[in-house]
Amino acid sequence: MTIPNASVKPVLETGQDDVIEGPLYAAGKRIFPQAAHGLFRKIKWAILVLTLGVYYGLPFLRWDRGPGEPNQAVLVDLAHRRFYFFFIEIWPQELYYVAGLLILAALILFLMNAVAGRVWCGYLCPQTVWTDLFYAxxxxxxxxxxxxxxxxxxxxxxxxxxxTAYKHTIWLLIAWWTGGAWVLYFADAPTLVHKLATFQAPLVDWVAIGILTLTTYLLAGHMREQVCIYMCPWPRIQAALTDEDALNVTYRYDRGEPRISLKAGLAARSLGQLAGDCVDCNQCVAVCPTGVDIRHGSQLGCIQCGLCIDACDAVMQKVDRPHGLIAYDNENNIKRRQAGLPSVRRIVRPRTILYTIAIVLIGSTMLTRLVTRPTGGITVAHDRNPLYVTTADGTVRNAYTVQIVNEQSVPRNLQLTITGLDNAKVQVIGVDGHGPIFPFQVEGDNTRDLRVTITGPASAPAHAQIPIQFNVTDPENKTQMTATDNFKTP
Ligand code: SF4
Ligand code: SF4
Structure with missing residues (x-):
C-alpha cells in the first residue's frame, strides 16, 4: 500500500491570485457558529418553521375519502399496499408515478442549482434544517x-x-419526536399516538422510532457540517452540474481587496491609496455553520446558506460602506466589473430553459394521466401448463385467470364478455350465467380473480394462435376495460 507523502501540502486555488496551503489531513475542530441576523437568516427561519411544521403536523391532517376508507391526508398503507396523498391514491401497479415524482424532484434540484447554486443545501435539506434547530x-x-x-x-x-445535560435532553426529545412523526405516516396518526402513549404500539414502530431518534441526534447534534462536507454526495454532483452563470454566495474580491482594517483603510483612502471594503473583521467566518472562509473562493464546504452575507452586510452598515460585499454573484461578473463592464444575471439560458421544459412536460404528463386514469384495471394470464387440453369430443379447451381491479371505494357491478372466437363455449367459474355476458361484482378497493375456460369450436384450425379480447364493462358509468390474449390449438 502506498502511503501518500504527508509533507506534501496541497494548494487550493481561489478566485484571486493567491493560493492557500493546508495539510492533507487535519482533525476536525468543533465549530461554534455565531448567531447571524438579517434577510437570509429570516428566510431560513421561515423555511425551518414551514418545513418542520409540515413534517410534524401533516400526519394529523384529515381527508374525507368516504366510508370505509382511511381519512388521513398522507398515508403509506403498507398492509393494503396503497399510498394516499390527499385526493390521489396510488396502487402498487402505479408505482411509476413515484418514479415520475423522483425524476421531477431531481430536475427541480438541477434547475435550482443552475439558477442559484446549492439552494437546496443551504435552505431546504433536512440535514441543514435540523442542524439549524439543534444550533438554536x-x-x-x-x-x-x-x-x-x-x-x-x-x-x-x-x-x-x-x-450540557439539559441541551442533550432537549436534542433527544426533538430527535424522538422526529422519529415518532415518521412512523405516523404509516398508520392512522391519532390511533398510533394513543398506542404509543399507552405502550401498545407494535414493536416495529418502537424500533423505527429508536433508529430515527439515534440518527437525528447524531447527524444534527454531533456530526453537523461533517455530513455536508464528507458524507453527502450532492456537493460533488452539484459541482459537475453547475456553470459560470449560476449565482453562488460569492466574496466580491474586486471590491473587497486589498482587505485592510477600518482605521488603516480610512487613512489609506484619505491619502488616495487603494483600500478594499473588507475590513478583515472575520464576521463572515464567525457565523459560518461549516467553518468556511468564503473569501478563499467557492468551496465544497460552503452550503450556500447566505449567513455570511447577513454578517458582512451588518459590518458594511456599521462602517458606512454599501451592502453586498458578499452576495449571490459569480466569477463572470467579477471579471466583467474588473474590465469596467456592468454585472449581468443570466437566469434564462439554454440550461435553465431545458430543465424548465422537462419539468413542465413530465409534470403535465403525470397530472393528465392522474386526472384521466381509469378507476380499474384488467390483466389476463393464460394457463401455461397445460397450454390447452383436447377433450374427448376432439375440441380444444384453454384456461385463463382474469384479474379485475376496482380502484373505487364502492363495490362495482361489472360484466365480462369475450370476443374474437366465434362459436366458442365460455365458462366462468363461480359466476352465474352462461354467456355471452357474465355479470359479477368486485368489492370497493379490491381485486377479483375469475377463472375462465374457453372451448373452441370443432372447426378451429390446428397450430393456431387466435387473438381474443376480454372485455369488462361497467354498465353504470359506461366504461370498458379490455385485455387481449390468444386461444391456442395443438
Ligand atoms: S464580514 Fe465582510 S468585512 Fe468582515 S471579513 Fe468578512 S468579508 Fe470582510
Ligand atoms: S461560507 Fe457563507 S454561504 Fe457558505 S456555508 Fe458559510 S455562511 Fe453559509
Whole structure:
C-alpha cells in the first residue's frame, strides 16, 4: 500500500491570485457558529418553521375519502399496499408515478442549482434544517458562541455539566419526536399516538422510532457540517452540474481587496491609496455553520446558506460602506466589473430553459394521466401448463385467470364478455350465467380473480394462435376495460 507523502501540502486555488496551503489531513475542530441576523437568516427561519411544521403536523391532517376508507391526508398503507396523498391514491401497479415524482424532484434540484447554486443545501435539506434547530437549542441553553467557547475552556464544572445535560435532553426529545412523526405516516396518526402513549404500539414502530431518534441526534447534534462536507454526495454532483452563470454566495474580491482594517483603510483612502471594503473583521467566518472562509473562493464546504452575507452586510452598515460585499454573484461578473463592464444575471439560458421544459412536460404528463386514469384495471394470464387440453369430443379447451381491479371505494357491478372466437363455449367459474355476458361484482378497493375456460369450436384450425379480447364493462358509468390474449390449438 502506498502511503501518500504527508509533507506534501496541497494548494487550493481561489478566485484571486493567491493560493492557500493546508495539510492533507487535519482533525476536525468543533465549530461554534455565531448567531447571524438579517434577510437570509429570516428566510431560513421561515423555511425551518414551514418545513418542520409540515413534517410534524401533516400526519394529523384529515381527508374525507368516504366510508370505509382511511381519512388521513398522507398515508403509506403498507398492509393494503396503497399510498394516499390527499385526493390521489396510488396502487402498487402505479408505482411509476413515484418514479415520475423522483425524476421531477431531481430536475427541480438541477434547475435550482443552475439558477442559484446549492439552494437546496443551504435552505431546504433536512440535514441543514435540523442542524439549524439543534444550533438554536444549543445557543438557548449554553449561550452564544463566545460563551460556548468559554465553557469548553472551563471544562466539566457543575454548571457546565448541568447545561450540557439539559441541551442533550432537549436534542433527544426533538430527535424522538422526529422519529415518532415518521412512523405516523404509516398508520392512522391519532390511533398510533394513543398506542404509543399507552405502550401498545407494535414493536416495529418502537424500533423505527429508536433508529430515527439515534440518527437525528447524531447527524444534527454531533456530526453537523461533517455530513455536508464528507458524507453527502450532492456537493460533488452539484459541482459537475453547475456553470459560470449560476449565482453562488460569492466574496466580491474586486471590491473587497486589498482587505485592510477600518482605521488603516480610512487613512489609506484619505491619502488616495487603494483600500478594499473588507475590513478583515472575520464576521463572515464567525457565523459560518461549516467553518468556511468564503473569501478563499467557492468551496465544497460552503452550503450556500447566505449567513455570511447577513454578517458582512451588518459590518458594511456599521462602517458606512454599501451592502453586498458578499452576495449571490459569480466569477463572470467579477471579471466583467474588473474590465469596467456592468454585472449581468443570466437566469434564462439554454440550461435553465431545458430543465424548465422537462419539468413542465413530465409534470403535465403525470397530472393528465392522474386526472384521466381509469378507476380499474384488467390483466389476463393464460394457463401455461397445460397450454390447452383436447377433450374427448376432439375440441380444444384453454384456461385463463382474469384479474379485475376496482380502484373505487364502492363495490362495482361489472360484466365480462369475450370476443374474437366465434362459436366458442365460455365458462366462468363461480359466476352465474352462461354467456355471452357474465355479470359479477368486485368489492370497493379490491381485486377479483375469475377463472375462465374457453372451448373452441370443432372447426378451429390446428397450430393456431387466435387473438381474443376480454372485455369488462361497467354498465353504470359506461366504461370498458379490455385485455387481449390468444386461444391456442395443438
Ligand atoms: S464580514 Fe465582510 S468585512 Fe468582515 S471579513 Fe468578512 S468579508 Fe470582510
Ligand atoms: S461560507 Fe457563507 S454561504 Fe457558505 S456555508 Fe458559510 S455562511 Fe453559509
Amino acid at each position: 437549542v444549543e445557543r438557548l441553553v449554553e449561550g452564544d458562541s463566545r460563551r460556548q467557547r468559554q465553557r469548553q475552556v472551563e471544562g466539566w464544572t457543575f454548571n457546565n455539566i448541568l447545561h
